[in-house]
Amino acid sequence: MLKVENLNVFYGGIHALKGVTFQVPKCKITTLIGANGAGKSTTLRAICSLVKSQVGRITFQDKNITNIPTDDIVKMGVAMVPEGRKIFPNLSVKENLDLGAFTREDKAEIARDLKWIYELFPRLKERLWQKGGTLSGGEQQMLAVARGLMSRPKLLMLDEPSLGLAPLLVKDIIEVIQKICQEGITILLVEQNAFAALKISDYAYVLETGCLVLTGSGEDLLNDAKVKKAYLGE
Amino acid sequence: MTINLLLQNIANGLSLGSLYALIAIGYTMVYGILRLINFAHGEIFMLAPYFLYFGILIFHLPWWASTIVAIGLTAFTGMLSERIAYKPLRDAPRISALISAIGVSFFLQNLAVVVFSGIPKSVHRPIFFTKIYQFGEIRIQSTLFASIGVSIIFLSLLLYIIYQTKTGLAMRAISRDIETSRLMGVGVNRAISITFAIGSALAAVGGILWSLRFPQIFPTMGMIPGLKAFIAAVVGGIGSIPGAMLGGLILGMSEILFVTFLPALSGYRDAFVFFILIIILLVKPDGILGIKVQEKV
Numbered sequence: 001m002l003k004v005e006n007l008n009v010f011y012g013g014i015h016a017l018k019g020v021t022f023q024v025p026k027c028k029i030t031t032l033i034g035a036n037g038a039g040k041s042t043t044l045r046a047i048c049s050l051v052k053s054q055v056g057r058i059t060f061q062d063k064n065i066t067n068i069p070t071d072d073i074v075k076m077g078v079a080m081v082p083e084g085r086k087i088f089p090n091l092s093v094k095e096n097l098d099l100g101a102f103t104r105e106d107k108a109e110i111a112r113d114l115k116w117i118y119e120l121f122p123r124l125k126e127r128l129w130q131k132g133g134t135l136s137g138g139e140q141q142m143l144a145v146a147r148g149l150m151s152r153p154k155l156l157m158l159d160e161p162s163l164g165l166a167p168l169l170v171k172d173i174i175e176v177i178q179k180i181c182q183e184g185i186t187i188l189l190v191e192q193n194a195f196a197a198l199k200i201s202d203y204a205y206v207l208e209t210g211c212l213v214l215t216g217s218g219e220d221l222l223n224d225a226k227v228k229k230a231y232l233g234e
Numbered sequence: 235m236t237i238n239l240l241l242q243n244i245a246n247g248l249s250l251g252s253l254y255a256l257i258a259i260g261y262t263m264v265y266g267i268l269r270l271i272n273f274a275h276g277e278i279f280m281l282a283p284y285f286l287y288f289g290i291l292i293f294h295l296p297w298w299a300s301t302i303v304a305i306g307l308t309a310f311t312g313m314l315s316e317r318i319a320y321k322p323l324r325d326a327p328r329i330s331a332l333i334s335a336i337g338v339s340f341f342l343q344n345l346a347v348v349v350f351s352g353i354p355k356s357v358h359r360p361i362f363f364t365k366i367y368q369f370g371e372i373r374i375q376s377t378l379f380a381s382i383g384v385s386i387i388f389l390s391l392l393l394y395i396i397y398q399t400k401t402g403l404a405m406r407a408i409s410r411d412i413e414t415s416r417l418m419g420v421g422v423n424r425a426i427s428i429t430f431a432i433g434s435a436l437a438a439v440g441g442i443l444w445s446l447r448f449p450q451i452f453p454t455m456g457m458i459p460g461l462k463a464f465i466a467a468v469v470g471g472i473g474s475i476p477g478a479m480l481g482g483l484i485l486g487m488s489e490i491l492f493v494t495f496l497p498a499l500s501g502y503r504d505a506f507v508f509f510i511l512i513i514i515l516l517v518k519p520d521g522i523l524g525i526k527v528q529e530k531v
């Protein structure tokens with residue numbers, strides 16, 4: 001569904017991604033793990049055209065989306081839940097969700113998706129008119145995921161959704177991600193919290209200072225000696 | 235001071251204040267989205283009555299039609315100035331865009347001198363706006379009602395757009411976080427253009443109402459009202475739309491009351507406005523309705 005070929009990203013003089021190539025197959029969960037600063041966020045941001053200087057080729061559903069405007073990429077069905085949630089604190093929960101559906105005009109369908117969101121995240125329904133900034137960290141993460149879903153994406157990319165959450169909430173988020181995938185939405189997950197992510201992943205890649213160093217199924221990597229040592233703390 | 239005179243001055247203050255409010259919106263909206271003080275906004279304000287004047291003189295349009303055309307042209311000019319002078323600098327340090335804004339201001343002013351000439355012109359006023367209403371002892375010019383009424387209509391329309399429409403939602407999102415707005419599929423360039431168009435259209439309405447009050451127009455006429463409206467935006471809390479409205483009213487009202495109560499000092503009315511600015515900056519640096527705006531990263 002998504003193909004990234006020989007992707008290079010530069011931040012001024014910093015060569016942040018050095019020829020990254022990988023694929024995200026349809027209706028599966030693909031995970032990118034790596035230490036802080038490895039270039040995981042940069043990869044996702046490059047896919048959405050949020051970085052200035054990138055070389056390489058990114059194709060989504062066989063269409064070249066390299067460097068096309070972000071709003072066009074969103075319209076094609078790519079949504080991203082950014083690192084640090086990035087909820088609009090000055091807007092209500094409902095307005096945050098409406099923004100998620102910004103590219104859509106189908107009112108009836110939007111209403112139906114909202115219903116689904118409320119089933120998935122009952123907490124959000126209770127807080128619909130509260131400002132985004134007043135939610136707890138866990139609720140904000142739920143809202144960020146829900147907002148991403150409101151564009152009815154084909155591919156949902158999540159950048160460290162478990163960052164800073166209590167273990168119990170991490171479990172919730174992981175379950176939600178599985179549920180979303182079961183609805184037929186392809187997932188590209190970025191995590192430092194490798195254990196939980198690898199357990200639900202169909203495919204996984206390990207990123208180290210801008211290069212992909214390992215590839216395999218989630219299970220393969222869970223059992224890989226190097227991964228165990230470097231990312232699972234065993 | 236009789237109660238009548240006071241009422242008359244309150245009407246005066248409201249009307250001047252609503253003009254400041256109309257102009258202040260443009261400063262505050264642009265600042266809210268780009269963190270840019272658009273120094274050229276006063277010149278945008280000046281262009282509107284000129285467009286009106288030439289619409290009547292050259293194209294023989296009726297006043298109302300020329301007004302509509304002038305508002306449209308002014309909105310377009312504002313939008314164009316952003317595309318040409320600010321958009322290429324969006325990723326540059328903020329001071330560059332600020333300097334560019336000063337450049338646009340000088341450019342438009344001097345262009346007006348060259349094209350329209352520096353000699354003041356007298357804009358046609360429809361008879362209706364020269365009428366004076368008498369309520370007991372209070373005499374109120376119909377332009378006062380017009381400024382207040384028209385301002386209320388346009389400001390309500392603005393609030394509707396900002397708080398009830400998708401475009402407004404996008405603007406509020408962008409003012410907080412441009413990058414995440416992009417991720418929501420918001421076309422940021424388009425939203426910024428709309429912001430400039432709306433701000434400039436409101437300045438145009440202000441400029442035309444201004445020309446009903448003070449029919450003499452000249453290329454530098456935008457400087458003082460522009461400066462005062464900017465102060466109004468700061469007093470109300472720059473970035474806040476209700477703040478700009480409130481700031482405009484406060485400024486217009488205090489200016490008129492200052493002149494009324496201290497007629498001997500009326501030559502200092504502009505200085506008095508700066509005095510208010512200094513007081514507000516000392517007491518409440520973020521303005522009356524201002525929220526602490528985070529620095530953009």
Ligand SMILES: Nc1ncnc2c1ncn2[C@@H]1O[C@H](COP(=O)(O)OP(=O)(O)O)[C@@H](O)[C@H]1O
Pocket residue numbers: 011014016034035036037038039040041042043
């Ligand atoms: N906006 C930026 N400007 C300069 N360097 C950046 C920027 N964003 C990220 N980097 C650098 O690029 C590298 C990869 O960062 P990032 O993709 O955020 O890593 P990760 O998400 O894996 O922690 C790091 O060395 C980081 O310092």
Ligand SMILES: [Mg+2]
Pocket residue numbers: 037040041042083159160
């Ligand atoms: Mg990151």
